[in-house]
Amino acid sequence: MIEAKEINFAYRRGIPVLFDINCKIEDGEFVALLGHNGSGKTTLSRLFMALDHPRSGQILVDGEDIINYEPADLADKVGYVFQNPDLQILADTVYEEVAYGPRVKKLPEENIKTNVKAALQAMGLKGLEAKYPRILSFGQKRRLGVAAALALNPRMLILDEITNGQDAAEQAAMMEYLKALNEEKGTTIILITHDMNVVRKYARRAIVLTDGRLVFSGTPEELFEGDQPVERWGLRRPVVSELASRLGVSAASCEEFCEEVRKGGAAL
Incomplete structure (x- = not known):
């Protein structure tokens, strides 16, 4: 809290x-x-x-x-991910960047390996472990910052x-992961x-x-x-909220909006 x-x-x-x-x-x-x-x-x-x-x-x-x-x-x-991802980069490889926090906390090396692997996998950075973090794309740096926070298993993020800097697929993957983290592990x-x-x-x-x-x-x-x-x-206002309001339905996403329209919930 x-x-x-x-x-x-x-x-x-x-x-x-x-x-x-x-x-x-x-x-x-x-x-x-x-x-x-x-x-x-x-x-x-x-x-x-x-x-x-x-x-x-x-x-x-x-x-x-x-x-x-x-x-x-x-x-x-509390894990914190900066708006400017370059402010968080401290190490010379992607792996060491994500492992930095757990090492400062003196976690066992086996735990560090497990946490880093899981965090990189979750953020779509698997295979980039040996890369120099500063040459990553802007979107990859953002996901690297999230991975570094996740490696400490904080209760709040x-x-x-x-x-920002994510394409639609990357954004959806990240948000769905955070949703699952919140719902399944109770992470704030x-x-x-x-x-x-x-x-x-x-x-x-x-x-x-x-x-x-x-x-x-x-x-x-x-x-x-x-x-x-x-x-x-x-x-x-989100586009879906504007449309839903005008058509008299309630929907949190485009998918929900389309489903409501399909079911006849809106008077078209």
């Missing part, structure tokens, strides 16, 4: 970024953290991982204030714009994204920030199919 209590934050130049943020993410949730560029969502996620610390208020992980924590103290609880997923179609299909709750303030917390259905001012918050 991660909880923000009355969080205020400003960077060194003194300009406030977050104002009185209160939210709680329970174990096993799949949450989308949304907002326009500069809304504060990445900053809030960095506080969750102790990459930064609030000016006032508390960040609690499993009920414990993490004000004196460093990211390494939380690595086996914070993923910042990980679908916090997804920062601008892709509202991904939010509508996979997230079970959406948290929206605008100009550093929390303005919405609820289901994607409530966000996209109600009267929320999503455009004013810098968001766009």
